[in-house]
Amino acid sequence: MTRSPNSSGSAAAARRRARRGPGSRMVLNLAPMIDVTFLLLIFFLVTTTFKPAEGILTSRLPKDAGVPSAALPISPVVVRVSQLDPAGQEYRINIDNYTRRPATFDELAGFLLDIQTNPGFDARTPVVILPATDVRWDHVVNCWNAAVRARCENIVFASQ
Amino acid sequence: MSMATRQPRFRPAAGFNMTPMIDVVFLLICFFMLVSQFASAEHMAMDLPRPDNSQAVKVKLTDRVIVNCVLTTPASPATSGVYYSVGPLRVDSLEALSARLAAAKAATARLQVVLRADRRVPYRFVRGVMDVIAENRVELMHLVAHVGEGVPR
Numbered sequence: 483m484t485r486s487p488n489s490s491g492s493a494a495a496a497r498r499r500a501r502r503g504p505g506s507r508m509v510l511n512l513a514p515m516i517d518v519t520f521l522l523l524i525f526f527l528v529t530t531t532f533k534p535a536e537g538i539l540t541s542r543l544p545k546d547a548g549v550p551s552a553a554l555p556i557s558p559v560v561v562r563v564s565q566l567d568p569a570g571q572e573y574r575i576n577i578d579n580y581t582r583r584p585a586t587f588d589e590l591a592g593f594l595l596d597i598q599t600n601p602g603f604d605a606r607t608p609v610v611i612l613p614a615t616d617v618r619w620d621h622v623v624n625c626w627n628a629a630v631r632a633r634c635e636n637i638v639f640a641s642q
Numbered sequence: 643m644s645m646a647t648r649q650p651r652f653r654p655a656a657g658f659n660m661t662p663m664i665d666v667v668f669l670l671i672c673f674f675m676l677v678s679q680f681a682s683a684e685h686m687a688m689d690l691p692r693p694d695n696s697q698a699v700k701v702k703l704t705d706r707v708i709v710n711c712v713l714t715t716p717a718s719p720a721t722s723g724v725y726y727s728v729g730p731l732r733v734d735s736l737e738a739l740s741a742r743l744a745a746a747k748a749a750t751a752r753l754q755v756v757l758r759a760d761r762r763v764p765y766r767f768v769r770g771v772m773d774v775i776a777e778n779r780v781e782l783m784h785l786v787a788h789v790g791e792g793v794p795r
Contacts, residue, residue: 512660519667526674536690537698538756538784568720570762587694613765619711620691620761622768623787627693641769 539626541637558608559597560640561590563617563625570618575625587621587628594632608636683730686710691761691787698787705750706784707743709775711759711768719762726771736770743778754782 559577566572575584577593584590597603609629613622622639629637685708708729715722726733728742747753755775759768775783 512664516660516664516667519664519671522671523667523674526671526678530674530678535700535789536685536758536786537696537700537789538703538786539698540782540784542782570720570764591695615764615766615769617765618761619759619763619765619768622765623691623761623785624693626785627695627697627787630697631695639769639772 539623539630541626541639558610558638559594559603560610560612561625561629562612562614563621564614565617565621570616570621573617573621587624590625591628591631594629594634598632598634605633605635607634608638609634610638610640612640684708684710685758686712686727688712688758688760689716689762690758691785693787696787696789698785698789700789703754703756703784705752706754706756707746708756708758709739709743709771711757711763711771713760713763716760716762719760724760724763724767736774739771740774740778743774743780747778747780753780754784755780756784756786758786 557579560579562576562578564574564576566574575587575590577583580593582593584593594609598605598607611622611625611629613625626637688710710727711724712727713719713722714725726736726739728739728746731742733739733742743753743755757768757771757775759771772783
């Protein structure tokens with residue numbers, strides 16, 4: 483009696499089933515994958531810190547290393563920033579030749595915007611920021627930012 | 643055969659359905675992998691200025707050098723000194739900073755300097771850096787600040 487290859491195959495499968503026993507199934511062991519996945523998750527949870535995005539405020543420096551070669555053609559708006567307390571939280575803003583004194587940098591931006599409507603002033607009027615030596619850098623950048631908000635195109639730093 | 647000794651033909655297997663949990667875990671991993679930005683050594687950790695209604699913009703710059711101005715003892719900023727770094731390399735004095743900037747300027751004519759200073763640093767320290775930058779004929783300097791408003795003070 484000859485046996486076909488097909489019948490031989492089904493017999494082998496039946497033998498394998500008999501070896502495994504009744505009701506056994508092939509299962510994939512997921513435990514290592516879940517271990518690694520949780521390790522990755524814990525790593526990211528622990529190491530991730532969300533920080534605010536940082537950006538830049540551009541300033542163009544003079545080509546002659548800061549030494550003015552000629553007097554400024556128009557009288558600039560000179561903004562002085564000084565510190566009121568040793569901790570550096572409180573500050574004062576003074577503007578030369580103006581009695582109006584902005585209390586905050588928001589008000590300074592409004593002032594610089596208003597001044598551009600005066601005759602002889604526009605966005606190209608130089609704004610000179612003159613911080614005191616002990617004032618915090620935060621206030622200096624805030625002052626620059628206020629001038630940028632007021633669409634001033636000609637902002638410079640100066641030293642007292 | 644009595645009813646008490648009869649066994650059920652199919653006994654349901656007791657177990658957790660892990661699929662939803664694995665789905666969520668994979669989603670979380672994907673989220674963290676996408677939002678993670680690994681800190682660059684050039685961008686030293688510091689408390690940057692937070693202007694009101696910040697006009698600072700995020701720009702990718704080429705031909706730039708990052709100068710950091712960091713407090714030595716951030717816990718007591720009023721009495722603290724500062725140190726500087728050009729990129730990840732710390733420099734101990736303004737003269738050394740100037741030498742590094744001069745070398746960078748010699749290599750790249752259109753050099754731009756990105757100035758990152760801690761918000762609590764007194765202006766006199768940053769002014770020294772700005773003087774050095776101007777002495778080295780750098781035409782563009784960028785002040786780094788937080789972007790956007792709503793950052794708590």
